[in-house]
Amino acid sequence: AQKVTQAQTEISVVEKEDVTLDCVYETRDTTYYLFWYKQPPSGELVFLIRRNSFDEQNEISGRYSWNFQKSTSSFNFTITASQVVDSAVYFCALSEAWTGNQFYFGTGTSLTVIP
Amino acid sequence: NAGVTQTPKFQVLKTGQSMTLQCAQDMNHEYMSWYRQDPGMGLRLIHYSVGAGITDQGEVPNGYNVSRSTTEDFPLRLLSAAPSQTSVYFCASAQATGELFFGEGSRLTVL
Secondary structure (H helix, E strand, C coil): CCCEECCCCEEEEECCCCEEECCEECCCCCCEEEEEEEECCCCCCEEEEEEECCCCCCEEECCEEEEEEHHHCEEEEEECCCCHHHCEEEEEEEEEHHHCCCEEECCCEEEEEEC | CCCEEEECCEEEECCCCCEEEEEEECCCCCEEEEEEEECCCEEEEEEEEEECCEEEECCCCCCEEECCCCCCECCEEECCCCHHHCEEEEEEEECCCCCCEECCCEEEEEC
């Protein structure tokens, strides 16, 4: 079974619009970690955020915010006032403590911001 | 800061040839892993290691071999390349429960 699901394959928005990227995960572990990575057209993978399962506080970093809800097993990512530089593929990932740090990635959401 | 270094960045092989993708990290991370990225498939784990002398299979290990003789190095070997192994390969390392640090990727084409 897919441990991390990113149902949105591709999203297009017009610059300055807000956009939310969905991530749903599956785990039986009580201790786990959630991550978001960005992959711009240049191809490198850029770490954005790490969250542990005991910290459900939402986080904001500039135009980026993350909504972690254990009740729905979701860890959604919102970009406010999107910019062309936000165009990239975004990956959500899960790491479970009991597997020794093995990571599971979603299939990614390709975001295109149209100027 | 070098971080995670992968070589080569590009490689073209003929079917049946063998090669090794090199990966080195200078952050003293115990955990290292190899992923392949194919269109629409996300990042799929090939092999991983939780420390020197310890390796294990990931989701797609067939056709690949790894070893971990030192903390720093985690080479990925293709024993007999097949066109299905055409992909972009990423090496990554992490501290326990920390985020993955990725190399720049290696684009492999098997003809």
